Amino acid sequence: MQAETIWMDGTLVPWEQAKVHVLSHALHYGTAVLEGTRAYGSAVFRLDEHLERLYRSAKMIGLAVPYTMGELRAATLETVAANGLESCYIRHLVHRGYGELGIAARTSPVVVSIAAWEWGALLGDRALRLMTSSWRRNDPSTLPTAAKATGPYLNSVIAKNEALDAGYDEAVLLNAAGYVSECTGTNIFVVRDGVLSTPPSSAGALDGITQDTVEQLARDLGVPVTRRDLLRTDLYTADEVFVCGSASGIVAVESVDGREIGAGPLTGKLQDAYHAAVEGLDDRYHHWRTEYPLGA
Known part of the structure; x- marks a missing residue:
């Protein structure tokens, strides 16, 4: 490290x-x-x-x-x-x-x-097993969830450890109203009937930069994108679920609370598009890259 x-x-x-x-x-x-x-x-x-x-x-x-x-x-x-x-x-x-x-x-x-x-992908590259945490996401009326601040991350720490102790890879946090917010360090997306959806910042989710990247890549692939409130049952019945973040990239989800998620093509397409964008292989996204000389 x-x-x-x-x-x-x-x-x-x-x-x-x-x-x-x-x-x-x-x-x-x-x-x-x-x-x-x-x-x-x-x-x-x-x-x-x-x-x-x-x-x-x-x-x-x-x-x-x-x-x-x-x-x-x-x-x-x-x-x-x-x-x-x-x-x-x-x-x-x-x-x-x-x-x-x-x-x-x-x-x-x-x-x-x-x-x-040097740090590899935070969540690895295999599909994840998620569980819904018993802990709720910080509420925007209590703490500014739009801020990427260190103190509120205790919420993520205890939820993550709860999931690991239960044999899962990651936790899903619901907000006080019972809607899906995010995972402990990533935004979450669902695919259903060809539409890509992710929780809005009003659900307590951080307004993610990788989340925004995924949305732009999806639109360029002709995929409809929406930010809307999601219930945990929307995760159970999704055609595909994946999470994303700067530290982890785009990672597919295998199951949520023991409900298997069907494998689908869109997650793979977005992973390929993301790889091309971050590595500078797609000129359409060159403006997202700030180059630097090694040894400067």
Whole structure:
């Protein structure tokens, strides 16, 4: 996993020296936002969209990012290039650091870091067995689920562990109204009668960049796409189900709560289209790739 250097507040520091204080505010209260991005073939995929969401998330939880988007864009490319990584996972983190330890902690500094390392597909490449979690997705009226913030991820952690302990690969989280929201780190899609559907952000789902990518790829394949509320029974009766995220790509689903999902062609077509887009094999999506020189 380990690369050579991590970017921290304007400086590339050795991996083992990239440390924070044990009394950092984010460690105690979850006051941080993050992004997970990937590079393929010396190009970061949809970097600008990820950085834009990072700034939106920070604004939602009251963090003022002390760098411009242009500065973080350049820092991202500098980090992956300096580590000699042609393909990798990239983690942006903006957190409230060491200072005042009260709840508000308005005087605590805001720290920014960028790390990159080689990391395979998070969920592997085989079809997944999903279970509906007993835990509900965070409610937008309680926490800003539109923000990719660290604190709310405890919801995903306990749901994921519940699924693993029960012998499944991943958990599906329902919202307070009983509608499907998302999985613990991915958006979810269903295919039925040739139509592709995914839960809207109003269901508590993160407005996913890979989710958006899949929707655009599907439309270019002539597939109707909709965002709508889904019940768990919509998963059971779907022709196909798959999940997607920057860390995992597009992964087919084999079953949900023990109900087998029929194998279908659209998931495979979208996987092929996604691979072509991220690897730069389809010129229509070249604008999604930000290239960088290795060894810079």
